[in-house]
Structures are given as structure tokens and as C-alpha cells.
Amino acid sequence: MKLHINLNNTFVEVTCLLYVLLFVYASVSKILDFESFQVQLGQSPLLSIYAGWMSWLVISLEILISILLLFPKTRGIGLWASFNLMVMFTVYIFIILHYSSFVPCSCGGILEKMTWQMHLAFNIVFVLLALIAIIFKKETGTIFKCHKSAGIAVSAFLSIATVVVLYINSESEMHYNNPFTRRYIKTSIHYVASKDLKFNSYYFAGYSGSKIYFGNSVAPLSMLSIDTAFQKFEKIRIDFKDEGIPFKYVRIYIRGKYFYLGDGTVPRMFRGSTSSWKIDLEFKGIPSFTSAAIIDSTSFVFRNNTGENGSNIIGIYNADDSIKVKYSPYLLKKQIDGIFDTDGSLQYDEKSKKIIYAYFYRNEFLTADKNANLINTDHTIDTTTKANIKVAKLKGGDQRKMAAPPMMVNAGFSAYDNCLFMRSKIRGFYENEDLWENGGEVIDVYNLKKRSYVLSIPIFGSHNGRFKEFMVTGTHLYLIFGNTLMIYKFQNTLKKEIDNL
Structure with missing residues (x-):
């Protein structure tokens, strides 16, 4: 014992x-x-x-x-x-x-x-x-x-x-109810390939069928396309005689079987078929616009600064409507001046049939239907609720400019079927400093249907140049660094999130 x-x-x-x-x-x-x-x-x-x-x-x-x-x-x-x-x-x-x-x-x-x-x-x-x-x-x-x-x-x-x-x-x-804690999942994306675009003036014009299209800000009538197998590049030349139109900022948009050529400073908007790449239609009565997104073959959503006191305002142009231009004056919410504080990115997601607008300088974005009726106002996970900007008035208040460099919060986004990919410039809690100190950024992913945060994707700095812009489809993430296209495939959790929308 x-x-x-x-x-x-x-x-x-x-x-x-x-x-x-x-x-x-x-x-x-x-x-x-x-x-x-x-x-x-x-x-x-x-x-x-x-x-x-x-x-x-x-x-x-x-x-x-x-x-x-x-x-x-x-x-x-x-x-x-x-x-x-x-x-x-x-x-x-x-x-x-x-x-x-x-x-x-x-x-x-x-x-x-x-x-x-x-x-x-x-x-x-x-x-x-x-x-x-x-x-x-x-x-x-x-x-x-x-x-x-x-x-x-x-x-x-x-x-x-x-x-x-x-x-x-x-x-x-x-x-x-995220208090700005990001979740990084290593298996969310997988590197597929990279392609040299030769010039750093290319931007994403859109995608249709099995091709991704790139516009060129320097040569507006010259485009590129790449097939989704990432093997075949094709140079495209748009057939268009501008007849001396004083274009300043031409942008190409791809939607289904059509392409659109627009410049809000003129303002003009044209349409053509992607089968011939020839302009065959001009939309009449186009208002000036600072950004636009195609809704369907005869309508698009735009933003201009014709609101009260020159503030930004969202409008819908519909060529088939007797009243071609309709504004939604209360969609964008003023905080300071209604111009810089409401500046942001505008897109239309064809899959979910939603207009999406994300403010640059605060943690807020909104969704609206194709007629610009508000659906929801939501917030990104960072804590910047008010735009941190200083605005100076010049020439007796007729002109306004930024008096100091603004604090960028949301630097753009891409949406696919209720899945929102937001490019963030703000460091979250408990994050490694190396990512941000070495020129890295983060793409935060949100589920618009559930109105919830999903996960984050770190974007590390590249020797190929600075991170310019990105685009998502149902299966891939495309990024442009300088003149280099980087291609990633969605994996595991992220793919399930998109598939379940």
C-alpha cells in the first residue's frame, strides 16, 4: 500500500x-x-x-x-x-x-x-x-x-x-461587427502565371466569354485581349473616325458582345460590336461625367459634379427612355464639401444587377439597383468613418483643391456576383509591419448578400512596378503591376464563398 x-x-x-x-x-x-x-x-x-x-x-x-x-x-x-x-x-x-x-x-x-x-x-x-x-x-x-x-x-x-x-x-x-482585425488565409489564391503587357498604360476594360480585355490610356484605339487559358494574346484596333472630337480622357468598357468608347469631358459615348471592333452607334444627349459603368446595351450609370454647389452626384443614362438622364441626388452622402469627400469608385456588377460605389476617404460603400435606388449602405472593416481631408477654396471660393495629401482608405474595388474585393490602404490590428513598409497592400473581401466581411488577401510589392489596379472574375484574380499582368486562381475558402453566393 x-x-x-x-x-x-x-x-x-x-x-x-x-x-x-x-x-x-x-x-x-x-x-x-x-x-x-x-x-x-x-x-x-x-x-x-x-x-x-x-x-x-x-x-x-x-x-x-x-x-x-x-x-x-x-x-x-x-x-x-x-x-x-x-x-x-x-x-x-x-x-x-x-x-x-x-x-x-x-x-x-x-x-x-x-x-x-x-x-x-x-x-x-x-x-x-x-x-x-x-x-x-x-x-x-x-x-x-x-x-x-x-x-x-x-x-x-x-x-x-x-x-x-x-x-x-x-x-x-x-x-x-469587425473592429478592424483582418483574416489572412494562405490557400485563398494560387499563383498561375504572369504576362508582360510591354507598356504600363494598359488598364482593365472588362471581360466577356473567354477573354480578358485591356484598354490603353495612351493609345485609346489600341487594345489587348488574352484568353482565359492565358496562352494567346491578341492585339485589337478599334475602327473609329473621331472627326476632330477634342477627346481628353477616353475609356473603353466591355459589356457582353459590345464595347463602349466614352469620354466624360467632351462628353461623348459610342458603342460597337466586339465581333467587328467598329463603332456603329453614338448615344445622344450624354451629360458630362467623371466616371461611368455600363449597365446594359443602352444604359449606363455615371457620376458628375452637377449637384448642389458642384457636389458629386450619381445619375442614370438610358437611351431607350423618353427622359434619358435621371439623377439620384441623395445617393452620395456629403461630409465636408460634397466633392472630395464623396470621391470614389463606381462599378456595375452584371451578375448581381447592382450599382456599387465606394468612397475613397472613408470606410463606407453603397449598393443600389440599376435605377440608382439605394439598397444598402455598408462599411469596410477599418475605423475611418469620416474623410480625413482638408479643402482649400481659391479665387473667391469658385475653385477648391486639396490643402494637404488626403488619407486614402479604399483605393478601388472589383465586384463579382455579390462578392466585393476592396483595395485597402489602411493597416489593421495585429498585422506585420513588413507588408506595409515594403509597399504591400491588402484586398479585403466582402459578401454583399450577407453584408459581411470574409477574408483578406495580401498584395506584396513587386519588382515589376507599382500595383496599379485589379479585376476579379468568378475564378481568377488579375493584377497589373507596372506593365506586368499577374494571374491568380481562387482556392478553397474563397472559391466556396463565391460559389455559394
């Missing part, structure tokens, strides 16, 4: 020592590389929202439990706390492996070399060690002295329930 008791005591002491070594090593590793630890928690599918205080709590608990395990009088409490904490860690890993949409990076130190499956097995072993030690230990004051089995069951249940509640709440907060 005495030998049995001694063996039990030895097992308890060895288990306590192992836990002390584990927790001290883990906490010291986290402290020495605390920023990376916070970043890892920020990318966790369970703890993203709580990364700030949770990082300190985990370290504090590991140190506190280690101290409790060192002294005989507090060893019992330390074992129970070790059991509870390790059950939480184990459930956390189990949820990541079986219920999370992605698997984040592992812990630091030696444990980082383990796979998540190995880490799960490692944690289960330590849970069993703590469980056996609790059973072997002779209790002197714990409330579970006579009811250890009940205590173990209750402790395990509470630990599991805590992690599950954290997971459910964190996912909800992450997608619908």
Missing part, C-alpha cells in the same frame, strides 16, 4: 514538473516574440476578436499555474487549472481542424515544428496526465474531495463550453 501511495505521489510530482516546464517554456517563448504571438492570435478563427487581451491572459495563466504547481499547498489547485486550460487548448485545436474554414499558424518555439494533428495528440497526452494526477493526488481541501469524478466532468464541460462560445461569438463579430 505504501509503495502504491509513493508511486502515485511520484506520478503527481512528475506531472506537475512537466506542466511547469511546458507552461514556463511556452510563456517565455510568447513574451520573447510577443508581437508575433499577437499576430497569430489575430489570425485565429476562434480568437481573432479577442487577440488584444487574450494574448496577455494566456501568458498570465501559464505563469500563474506554473507557480501554483511548484508549492505542495497549492498543487491541487494548479492541477485542476492545468487540466482546464489544457482541455481548452485541445478543444481549440479540434475546432480548428474540423470546423474552421482555415488553419492558422501554430504556436511558437518547438511546438511550431509540430503539425496541428501532432499538436492535438500532444495536448491529449497532457490532458490525460493531468486527469490521472488529479485522481492520484490526495486532496485535503478542495471542494471536489469526495466527488472527483463529478468535478472532472463539470470542469471538462465548462472548459469545452467556454471555447465553443468564444468560437461562435468570435466568428459572428469577425464577419458582422
Whole structure:
């Protein structure tokens, strides 16, 4: 009997020592590389929202439990706390492996070399060690002295329930009430190919069928196309005699079987077939516009500055309507001057039949139907609710200019069937500084139907030139760096998100 008791005591002491070594090593590793630890928690599918205080709590608990395990009088409490904490860690890993949409990076130190499956097995072993030690230990004051089995069951249940509640709440907060914590998933896109466009004046004109089209800001009548197999480039020349029209800013748009040539400064808008690349129609009664997006073969949405006091305003042009031009004066919301503060990007998504407008200098975008009736006003996950700009009035107030460089928030977007890809210029919480210091940017993805944030895609700086613009289709992400086209394919989580829209 005495030998049995001694063996039990030895097992308890060895288990306590192992836990002390584990927790001290883990906490010291986290402290020495605390920023990376916070970043890892920020990318966790369970703890993203709580990364700030949770990082300190985990370290504090590991140190506190280690101290409790060192002294005989507090060893019992330390074992129970070790059991509870390790059950939480184990459930956390189990949820990541079986219920999370992605698997984040592992812990630091030696444990980082383990796979998540190995880490799960490692944690289960330590849970069993703590469980056996609790059973072997002779209790002197714990409330579970006579009811250890009940205590173990209750402790395990509470630990599991805590992690599950954290997971459910964190996912909800992450997608619908995000306080600017991004989620990066390594398997969201996969590099496919890159193509040299030869010149840095190309921009995305659109896509139709199996081809991507590029306009040229320097040579407006010269275009390029590439097939979706990324093998065949084709040079295109638009057949158009401008008859001396004083064009200043010509833009080409592709929509279905038609192409459109427009310049809002003239203003003029023409249409032709992509089968012949010849202009065969001019739309009459076109108002001036600073940006435009094609809705269908006879209508487009535009923005100009003919609103009150020269403010920006959204309008619809419809060649088939008796009243060709209709404005929506209350769609854009003024904050400062109605001009610079409402500046932004305009697109029409053919799949969802929605007009989308995203402000440049605040975390806000809106969706409207094809008649410019507001559907929703939503926000990006950053916290810039008001445009951070300074406007100076010149020549007695007749002219206005930026008095200081503005803080760009949303630098453009691309939409596909209720999936919005927003180019962000603002660094989020718990993000690595290297991405931003080296000229990187981020594309945040939103589900317009659910009105939720999905994930983020880091765009690293390229030796091929600065990041100019991008476009998405149902399967691929296209980016232009200088004169280089970069092509990526959607993978796993992102593909599922698009497919389920």
C-alpha cells in the first residue's frame, strides 16, 4: 500500500514538473516574440476578436499555474487549472481542424515544428496526465474531495463550453461587427502565371466569354485581349473616325458582345460590336461625367459634379427612355464639401444587377439597383468613418483643391456576383509591419448578400512596378503591376464563398 501511495505521489510530482516546464517554456517563448504571438492570435478563427487581451491572459495563466504547481499547498489547485486550460487548448485545436474554414499558424518555439494533428495528440497526452494526477493526488481541501469524478466532468464541460462560445461569438463579430482585425488565409489564391503587357498604360476594360480585355490610356484605339487559358494574346484596333472630337480622357468598357468608347469631358459615348471592333452607334444627349459603368446595351450609370454647389452626384443614362438622364441626388452622402469627400469608385456588377460605389476617404460603400435606388449602405472593416481631408477654396471660393495629401482608405474595388474585393490602404490590428513598409497592400473581401466581411488577401510589392489596379472574375484574380499582368486562381475558402453566393 505504501509503495502504491509513493508511486502515485511520484506520478503527481512528475506531472506537475512537466506542466511547469511546458507552461514556463511556452510563456517565455510568447513574451520573447510577443508581437508575433499577437499576430497569430489575430489570425485565429476562434480568437481573432479577442487577440488584444487574450494574448496577455494566456501568458498570465501559464505563469500563474506554473507557480501554483511548484508549492505542495497549492498543487491541487494548479492541477485542476492545468487540466482546464489544457482541455481548452485541445478543444481549440479540434475546432480548428474540423470546423474552421482555415488553419492558422501554430504556436511558437518547438511546438511550431509540430503539425496541428501532432499538436492535438500532444495536448491529449497532457490532458490525460493531468486527469490521472488529479485522481492520484490526495486532496485535503478542495471542494471536489469526495466527488472527483463529478468535478472532472463539470470542469471538462465548462472548459469545452467556454471555447465553443468564444468560437461562435468570435466568428459572428469577425464577419458582422469587425473592429478592424483582418483574416489572412494562405490557400485563398494560387499563383498561375504572369504576362508582360510591354507598356504600363494598359488598364482593365472588362471581360466577356473567354477573354480578358485591356484598354490603353495612351493609345485609346489600341487594345489587348488574352484568353482565359492565358496562352494567346491578341492585339485589337478599334475602327473609329473621331472627326476632330477634342477627346481628353477616353475609356473603353466591355459589356457582353459590345464595347463602349466614352469620354466624360467632351462628353461623348459610342458603342460597337466586339465581333467587328467598329463603332456603329453614338448615344445622344450624354451629360458630362467623371466616371461611368455600363449597365446594359443602352444604359449606363455615371457620376458628375452637377449637384448642389458642384457636389458629386450619381445619375442614370438610358437611351431607350423618353427622359434619358435621371439623377439620384441623395445617393452620395456629403461630409465636408460634397466633392472630395464623396470621391470614389463606381462599378456595375452584371451578375448581381447592382450599382456599387465606394468612397475613397472613408470606410463606407453603397449598393443600389440599376435605377440608382439605394439598397444598402455598408462599411469596410477599418475605423475611418469620416474623410480625413482638408479643402482649400481659391479665387473667391469658385475653385477648391486639396490643402494637404488626403488619407486614402479604399483605393478601388472589383465586384463579382455579390462578392466585393476592396483595395485597402489602411493597416489593421495585429498585422506585420513588413507588408506595409515594403509597399504591400491588402484586398479585403466582402459578401454583399450577407453584408459581411470574409477574408483578406495580401498584395506584396513587386519588382515589376507599382500595383496599379485589379479585376476579379468568378475564378481568377488579375493584377497589373507596372506593365506586368499577374494571374491568380481562387482556392478553397474563397472559391466556396463565391460559389455559394
